[in-house]
Amino acid sequence: MAGEPVHRRTYAVDVAAPAGVVYGLVADTTRWPLLVPPSIHVERLDFDGVRDRFQMWVTADGAVKSWLSHRTLDPVARRIDFHQEVPAAPALSLGGRWTVAETGADRCRLVLEHEFTVAGDRPGDAAWVGRVTDANSAAELALLKGTAERWDRLDGLLLSFEESVRVKGPAELVYDYLCGIADWPGRVPHVLGADVVEQQPGVQTVRTTTRSGDGTVRTAESVRICFPHALRIVSKETAPAGPLEAHTTEWSVLPDETGVTAVAQHHVLLRDLPGRGAAAVRAHVRDLFGAQSSTVLHLAARHAESAVRAL
Template structure:
């Protein structure tokens, strides 16, 4: 009796960048939320330079799925083989490879292949997986191509920073405030609207309108993955403001004997072509970096300060 049918899909894109640059972008899974659009968050579990094991949360046909995956990296051949250890339903198995071919000193070809099996070979499930794989793979290749072709300026386009607030109160009360994003309108001044759905525990889909310091309003959409026992909420904007090509971050709580340090971390990939359109004629990448650092930092610190007041006020009332 034959087993389930093996479905095969393959994709390719030519990139005006050195093969080593392209390979580096796909080799580091911790950066995927910035470079691979469907990726929301990656928790690396094991890595020795050749074998990579991690849990990933990613969008698929409008929903969020999570699975364990392992990869084998061959830097000399510029090839990465991957296989899901615990595939998300309706998959029975999913694997494939990334390969980067050198076409010249500054030209390469990125190839992505998938092989998968679906439980009971159900046609509807097979079509769902094919559609998700097509959509995600094409988005991944397009963003990786765009990012790699800016490799000479990439350091200026990437921005990472954090801010922290000291709280003399329990971590749980701070976490409750940060988790309750649906209640932020009316509690957090720069949040005008927040609609939240949580079909799976700890996975929040957020649609939000926020006000900037200059009075403008931005609409964003985000996914948040909540880890209550670790005191962490990781997030990624699936629809970021126009100045950002990608934005991911984390709220984290570091408790000690006398209270907790609440930290807001941000990682950003700037959208170079939007700088003058958003900030005015003559605006530079340095202006964009300063603007984003100030705007995101101000909003995060304001939220952390409100979380601090919430926690400390509750303690005083007790």
């Protein structure tokens, strides 16, 4: 802690769901982008069932922050201790714990504790970290509660699917096309507009306007994290609407001995929509994002293959 004063925060919520279900949602960091609003992406680096080490990207006070975290899981006590190995500035250290306590039949209490320090204990920095921690923790607890309380029908609200295209062209050109979303208007038929801000290398904040096959115009805001060396792009909608409670996408370019496969993988958490058939909503979401992704992948393939023919 470098001798700096430790600031502590505690948050709690009562959940009408089994303690084991709630613990499982908190323990699986790979699902956090779908289940925890501020989380954009979690890149797991090491996991042995007890120790979990990962890089996380989140939205914090309108900005995108990233840090390396380590967690220790105790499923018997339903406790998870965590600390950030490399905290995001201005935090000097940040850690805490999650605990889930059973309070009755299919009821429990979820508690989140935070401890942090800032260099020199500067009041402005401490206030900023505290404010962001308060906002993100409240959002985390609220959505975890809402998700857990639908545990008996959660499988019907989760949807995962992918589209893929084989490419006879350089993987790097496919990736460049997928990364260059600012150039999609005029090149991708369903994309009417794309406003892109890249405040830090490889992190794109994007606002897109698209038109679906039935003429419906949709505006979406998202954050995209680009990994050029791995030929991957992960993104999450930050203001989902309609039937979407959360939506993440991963674009990946996979070279092999005979060519390249370009893949778009989607993960969706749907809202409960009274009066609307879940099957119809799932089919609509699958068809919409599947068709749009397939269009982009085929255009990226054509871009790469055209360059080869030109040479």
